[in-house]
Amino acid sequence: MTITVDARGLNCPTPVIKTKTAMEGAPGENIITIVNNEAAKENVRRLAENSGYQVAIHDKDGDYYLEISPCSCGDVKPAPENDAGNYVIYVPTDKMGQGSDELGRILIKGYFYALTEAKPYPKAILFLNSGVNLTTEGSVVLEHLKTLEAGGVEILSCGTCLDFFALKDKLSVGSVTNMYSIVEKMNQATKVIRI
Known part of the structure; x- marks a missing residue:
């Protein structure tokens, strides 16, 4: 059986x-993924x-057809287990990266979507x-944050920051926290990822 994934025109990731x-849905089956840009081709190949x-x-x-089949090239070592979920993500801005604010908003949306998966x-x-x-x-990632929260992730927003931007009454996901609790969360985590 071969599964076809038509991902033409879809944005990363x-x-x-x-x-x-x-x-994951059909382990060991052959898959054909169709994409129409170089970045998607390379990302799917690496995966x-x-x-x-x-x-x-x-x-x-102009379309790339990636024929993906189970490897018969010997044993593939599974990725090492990490400390299952014992990490926190620190988000100090509403964009990702520096340079173009418009691109930064696109990237942050893609990041949180990928995180849900x-x-x-x-x-x-x-x-x-x-x-x-x-x-x-009005956040472009609200839906993704609600998915993460439903999956057990604590979504915590700095109360001082919400007050500074006059947003406390507009909080739509998670709860308000303080700097001491933020420090505690970071100290208790195996790792802290800043995006």
């Missing part, structure tokens, strides 16, 4: 996530190879400074 979902599959790529009329989830996500904009009304 959706082609990777759709392919990963197909792999497949890192998951123990072999990949053959064919270019047809990756396991294990973090223990908590800590929003400070302009990062609190992401937990309030």
Whole structure:
């Protein structure tokens, strides 16, 4: 049986996530993922190879067909287990990276979508400074944060920051916290990831 994943025209990281979902839903089956840009092609290829599959790529009329099949090239070592979810994410801004604010907003949306699809989830996500904009009304990532919260992730926004931006009454996901609690969460975590 071959599963086809048509991911043409989909933004990063959706082609990777759709392919990963197909792999998990039918382990050991052949998969054909179709994408129409170089970045998606390389990202899906890396995912497949890192998951123990072999990949053959064919270019047809500007689309890339990635034929993904179980590897017969010996044992593939599973990725090492991490301290399942004993990490926190620190979000000090409502954009990702520096340079273009518009691109930064696109990237932050893609990041939180990808986070909903990756396991294990973090223990908590800590929003400070302009990062609190992401937990309030009108946020482009509100749906993703609610999914993470439903999955057991603590969504915590700095109360001082919400007050500073006059957003406390617009908080739409998670709860208000303080700097002492933020420090405690960071100290208790195996690792802290800043985005």
